[in-house]
Amino acid sequence: MRYNLDFKNSFDTTMLFWIERFVRNKLTSLSNRQVSDKNKLAFIIQQLVKGTKSIEELEVFVKEARNIGLNGINTYFNPLLKLYNYTSNLGLASMKEIDEELLSDFLASETSSLSDASKKNHRIALLSLFSYIDKQNENEDGSSYLFKIELKNWGGLSGKSGTKLPSFMNQDEVNRFLEAIDKYEFTDNIAYRNRLIIKIILYTGIRVSEMLNLKLKDIFNEKDVYMLQIRGKGNKPRVVMIKKSIIENDLQNWLNIRVCNSDILVCNQKGDRLTQAYVSRIVENILISAGIRKEKNGAHMLRHSFATLLYSKHHDLILVQEALGHADINTSRIYTHFDKDRLRKTTEIF
Template sequence: MRYDLDFCNSFDKTLLFWIERFVRNKLTTLSNSNVNDKDKLASIIQSLVKGTNSIDELKVLVKEARNIGLSGINTYFNPLLKLYKFLKNLGLASMKEIDEELLSDFLASETSGLSDATKKNHRIALLALFSYIDKQNENLDGNSYLFKIELKNWGGLRGNSGSKLPAYMNKEEINKFLYAIDTFEFSSETIYRNRLIIKMIIYTGIRVSEILNLKIKDIYKEEDIYILQVKGKGNKPRVAMIKSKIIEIDLQNWLSQRLCNNDLLVCNKKGNRLTQAYVSRIVEQILISAGIRKEKNGAHMLRHSFATLLYQKHHDLILVQEALGHADINTSRIYTHFDKDRLRATTNLMN
């Protein structure tokens, strides 16, 4: 069903309506392979069909969707939440007042100081929203109003988008971090689970979402190795390995007290999927206890540290690509920038 572009009498309500419709569309088109509560997803979609009363109410629904496994929705919604607040303050009367220049102003003011990768996500979210509206609006004579937003000339990106070098730990910092994992004072209910999660990430480089969606049947032992059958982005399968001595004690102790739904390997006190935000908070707490400070202290930094160390040790880009589950080897190429031994040769150029 299509709707008039200015569907409501109020601009704020109209903009909320279109963002809400777009979010509903993304929830039904994003991969649902990691969703751990189908009834909850159905309830969220039904709430969107009925409509929300405020952007904050929509924000709650998006958070609930993220917590049950649709983590990708935040890539779209967070920039649109900022856009809603930005446009609301301008006192616009019609959606037709939004144009390329106005959106460029939004990107320039709201993404200042952010990484190129995050800026790129903001641009993608805007393009996706207005492309959706182009296809879904229709006036009384059957014609559609087309925004045709491209944002090709927006100058906020420095060179190739997303090319900023990621934060990572060097070998000495990794050793301090590993020691801190075993000495950090977790509660008796979470100590084995949290140690298991963090160790599996730092020793294998798997994504936080991948371990949170890991099932009991996806981990098994062969001799002195635990093999993890991981489902990465796009439901793409791969294998990760970790020496059993690293996680054996934590794994067995956690399994003895584990009460998880949906056959999840790890879960919260209610048996449901943990959130990525929770894991990142744990990582940050351990880093602080170890006296390690980085530009970004979240759990994803552990993946970058693993990949960096892996490349420095083996100088094998294919190995890095396979270990991290990158679809394109050019994504893995970023870690060659940390090869100090190779770059040291440049110091002899003028000798």
């Protein structure tokens, strides 16, 4: 069913309606292979069919969808949440007042401090939303209002922010961090689980989402190592290894008390999937206890630390690409910036 572009009573409610419709479309079109609770996803979609009362309520449903494994939804929704708040302050009367210039102004003001990758995600989210509206709105005569948003001339990607080098720990900081993991006092019976999560991410470089989606059947005992079968972005499979001695104690103790509602390896105390935000809070708390300060203290920093040390030790970009599951080797090249031996040669030129 198609709708008149401005059929709601006010601009804010109309904007909310179109973002809500777009999010609902994405919930049904994004890959649901890693969704841990299909019934929960069906419930969320049904609630969006009924409609939400506010952007905050819609945000709650999006977070719930992400928490059950639909990770890509945030890439689309977060920029649109910013757009909703941005346009709400402009006093617009009609969706037709939105054009390339307004969206370029929005991107310039809202993404100035972000990396190029985040800026691209914002642009993609806007293009996707207005392309969707182009196809779904209908005038009384049966025609459609077309925004035809392209944002080809937006120069934000060449701004002063540029591509940021990732935060990472050096070898000394990693050693201090590992000591802090074992000393940190966790509450209740979650110590074995939390140490297991952090050690696997740090020693293999897998993404937090990949860790939280890891299933019992994905772990294989191979002599002195565990082989982990990972499903990466785009459901691309790869295998990583970790020495058995590193996680054996935490793994076995966790399995003895583990009570999960599905076959995922780790879960919260209700038996459901853990959130990435929770894992990042754990990492940040341990970093603080170890006296380590980084620009970004989240769990993703562990992946950058693994990749940086891996390249520094072996100088093998293909190995880094395969270990991290990068589709393009150029994504892995950022870790060559931390090759101190190579950079040291520049000091000897004279």
